[in-house]
Amino acid sequence: MTSLRSEVRVLYRPKVEKMEKKYPLEILRHSASHIMAQAVGRIYKNVLYGIGPAIEDGFYYDFDLPRPVTIEELEQISKEMENIIKEDHPFEKIIMKKDEAIKFFREKGQIYKVELLEEIPDEEVSLYKDGEFIDLCRGPHIERTSHLKHFKLLDIAGAYWKGNEKNKMLTRIYGTAFDTKEELKKYLNFLEEAKKRDHRKTGKHLFAIFPEIGAGLVLWKPDGATLFNIIEEFWKEQHLKNGYKLVRTPHIASEEIYKISGHLQNYAELMYSSMDIEGKPYRVKPMNCPGHIMLYASELHSYRDLPLRFAELGTVYRFEKSGVLHGLLRVRGFTIDDAHIFISDEQIEDEIINVFNFTMEILKTFGFEDFKIYIATKPEKFVGDEKSWELAEESLKKAVMKKGVEFEIDEGGGAFYGPKIDVKIKDAIGRFWQCSTIQFDFNLPHRFSIFYIDSNGKKKTPYMIHRAIFGSLERFIGMLTEHYSANFPLWLSPKQIAVLSITDDCVPFAENVYKLLFEKGVRVEKDFTNTSLNKKIRENILKHIPYLAIIGKNEVKEKTVMLRDKKKNIGKFKAEELASAFLMAQEKKMKTLENLDKLRILK
RNA sequence: GCCGGUGUAGCUCAGAGGUAGAGCAGCUGAUUCGUAAUCAGCAGGUCGGGGGUUCAAAUCCCCCCGCCGGCUCCA
Numbered sequence: 001m002t003s004l005r006s007e008v009r010v011l012y013r014p015k016v017e018k019m020e021k022k023y024p025l026e027i028l029r030h031s032a033s034h035i036m037a038q039a040v041g042r043i044y045k046n047v048l049y050g051i052g053p054a055i056e057d058g059f060y061y062d063f064d065l066p067r068p069v070t071i072e073e074l075e076q077i078s079k080e081m082e083n084i085i086k087e088d089h090p091f092e093k094i095i096m097k098k099d100e101a102i103k104f105f106r107e108k109g110q111i112y113k114v115e116l117l118e119e120i121p122d123e124e125v126s127l128y129k130d131g132e133f134i135d136l137c138r139g140p141h142i143e144r145t146s147h148l149k150h151f152k153l154l155d156i157a158g159a160y161w162k163g164n165e166k167n168k169m170l171t172r173i174y175g176t177a178f179d180t181k182e183e184l185k186k187y188l189n190f191l192e193e194a195k196k197r198d199h200r201k202t203g204k205h206l207f208a209i210f211p212e213i214g215a216g217l218v219l220w221k222p223d224g225a226t227l228f229n230i231i232e233e234f235w236k237e238q239h240l241k242n243g244y245k246l247v248r249t250p251h252i253a254s255e256e257i258y259k260i261s262g263h264l265q266n267y268a269e270l271m272y273s274s275m276d277i278e279g280k281p282y283r284v285k286p287m288n289c290p291g292h293i294m295l296y297a298s299e300l301h302s303y304r305d306l307p308l309r310f311a312e313l314g315t316v317y318r319f320e321k322s323g324v325l326h327g328l329l330r331v332r333g334f335t336i337d338d339a340h341i342f343i344s345d346e347q348i349e350d351e352i353i354n355v356f357n358f359t360m361e362i363l364k365t366f367g368f369e370d371f372k373i374y375i376a377t378k379p380e381k382f383v384g385d386e387k388s389w390e391l392a393e394e395s396l397k398k399a400v401m402k403k404g405v406e407f408e409i410d411e412g413g414g415a416f417y418g419p420k421i422d423v424k425i426k427d428a429i430g431r432f433w434q435c436s437t438i439q440f441d442f443n444l445p446h447r448f449s450i451f452y453i454d455s456n457g458k459k460k461t462p463y464m465i466h467r468a469i470f471g472s473l474e475r476f477i478g479m480l481t482e483h484y485s486a487n488f489p490l491w492l493s494p495k496q497i498a499v500l501s502i503t504d505d506c507v508p509f510a511e512n513v514y515k516l517l518f519e520k521g522v523r524v525e526k527d528f529t530n531t532s533l534n535k536k537i538r539e540n541i542l543k544h545i546p547y548l549a550i551i552g553k554n555e556v557k558e559k560t561v562m563l564r565d566k567k568k569n570i571g572k573f574k575a576e577e578l579a580s581a582f583l584m585a586q587e588k589k590m591k592t593l594e595n596l597d598k599l600r601i602l603k
Numbered sequence: 604g605c606c607g608g609u610g611u612a613g614c615u616c617a618g619a620g621g622u623a624g625a626g627c628a629g630c631u632g633a634u635u636c637g638u639a640a641u642c643a644g645c646a647g648g649u650c651g652g653g654g655g656u657u658c659a660a661a662u663c664c665c666c667c668c669g670c671c672g673g674c675u676c677c678a
Binding site for chain 2: 159329435530532548568
């Protein structure tokens with residue numbers, strides 16, 4: 001299965017080539033889950049059935065089984081499903097009085113179905129029957145079991161009944177189904193591809209996590225730290241250019257501050273326990289906001305100072321249950337590219353546009369082109385007055401509409417302290433990742449009683465925007481690694497070029513070339529080992545180095561280098577000119593070297 | 604945390620009661636090579652940890668730990 005089901009929304013929709021599609025995928029998959037449940041019922045004794053819906057890329061069914069299912073048994077279940085398909089049962093709808101249905105399932109001992117029924121408000125309910133299998137179900141279904149043709153069982157997992165960890169854990173079997181064999185195959189290939197790109201595999205040269213140091217705590221290897229630093233530098237430079245002030249706040253703070261911010265009351269479970277410093281309790285910071293607000297509060301502000309933008313690459317620590325940790329994508333210590341912007345009410349819309357543009361500009365530099373924008377509105381539990389909410393929600397919508405960008409409304413999905421814009425980024429194989437978030441906060445400015453002096457000399461509470469573009473550097477780098485399969489664009493590549501010698505005679509000149517590139521600031525490696533050229537090429541390509549400079553007798557004589565990328569020779573160049581091409585690529589954040597034609601000596 | 608799976612050399616993996624293995628990486632030597640693996644030799648292990656069964660355990664049983672896939676949660 002694709003990892004991080006909730007993190008990565010797989011929106012895989014293959015093109016329909018032949019128009020013999022009979023049913024919407026949801027119906028097909030939902031029916032497949034019935035057939036799977038039926039097969040499980042035939043193979044195992046005393047199966048209790050939970051629920052079996054269609055999901056984004058397939059279906060599942062939850063069972064309470066007397067013994068665990070092994071992955072090998074999926075094949076057996078699949079075979080039984082094939083039998084049921086061959087038997088060609090029609091799906092029949094049965095309408096029953098709710099009481100009757102309860103009685104029916106109670107007699108069969110199907111306690112989960114009874115529980116579901118008891119929650120249904122309607123008088124009548126529908127059941128679906130195919131062959132011997134009868135299930136409570138809203139429907140609709142495919143007409144006959146034989147209409148299911150292309151399915152695959154994928155995985156087994158535990159899942160709490162009704163998703164509540166206090167309930168019993170059931171056995172969940174995942175599968176998927178498509179209209180055609182080709183579509184199914186494509187999807188399975190997609191899963192394969194996602195597996196191949198797993199940053200924990202392709203990013204082994206970037207980072208490591210040691211149980212001895214602690215789960216969810218990342219150690220950056222030189223390559224990873226280089227990448228991290230390049231991103232950091234770019235981020236800082238862009239923020240300074242765009243009117244942000246860079247600040248820094250400490251990693252621990254007195255509990256007092258978290259009482260004021262409300263974190264201690266609302267977020268205690270994700271904070272690490274307190275430590276005693278001279279009799280006072282302190283905490284490791286889970287968020288950067290309190291520090292930034294204190295910085296705001298430490299000086300008197302005029303309306304002329306607004307918008308005031310504080311930014312910090314702030315490393316925070318949050319407790320996450322061990323089972324949810326996942327490479328760089330879910331960790332316990334991470335660096336938020338955080339900013340808190342203090343504005344007056346009339347600045348809301350402009351500033352949102354400002355932040356939105358800035359976010360898009362930054363993400364595009366990293367090679368992302370497709371996004372999904374969500375505006376999350378007022379949830380059931382909220383703070384602040386209705387008027388502020390309305391103003392903020394409207395400003396968010398207006399700002400996004402002004403940009404002419406499509407967006408979806410995530411009704412009630414806002415934070416309790418304000419509405420937000422979430423940006424999901426589409427990666428190279430079509431997965432969407434949530435990274436950027438632009439949030440309004442009605443809560444903290446009041447809790448900290450911060451204010452500015454307006455044009456009438458009166459104190460006013462500013463609005464606050466909390467935003468992050470990468471979200472967390474760790475997660476962003478994890479996602480980048482999967483997006484590029486660790487073959488990063490040139491400007492991000494921790495190693496940009498390797499100088500290779502063909503024979504030992506070439507080493508002195510090659511060494512000079514290496515030194516020149518190194519001194520100019522190119523991220524250059526050298527490989528003067530005494531092995532075949534073929535081997536050196538192979539090894540350096542496998543190290544994700546995008547360019548190789550090969551130096552043999554001819555190059556020494558001509559005082560040139562033969563440049564090649566991962567695929568083929570590009571041509572011969574003078575080392576000085578190559579250095580400036582690299583520096584220009586770095587400056588312009590380029591994916592590859594460009595304008596080489598002018599510099600090339602010969603092909 | 605919960606359910607399931609899994610753990611053998613730095614890495615990828617084989618071995619399923621009877622002397623711990625291979626490839627790559629590493630080291631040493633030979634080779635001096637023109638666009639994705641030159642050859643040979645050497646070294647490398649409390650088979651995740653602990654306990655048990657057995658004449659004998661990497662292998663069977665129990666407990667613990669880590670990792671992986673999900674659930675819940677999230678940047």
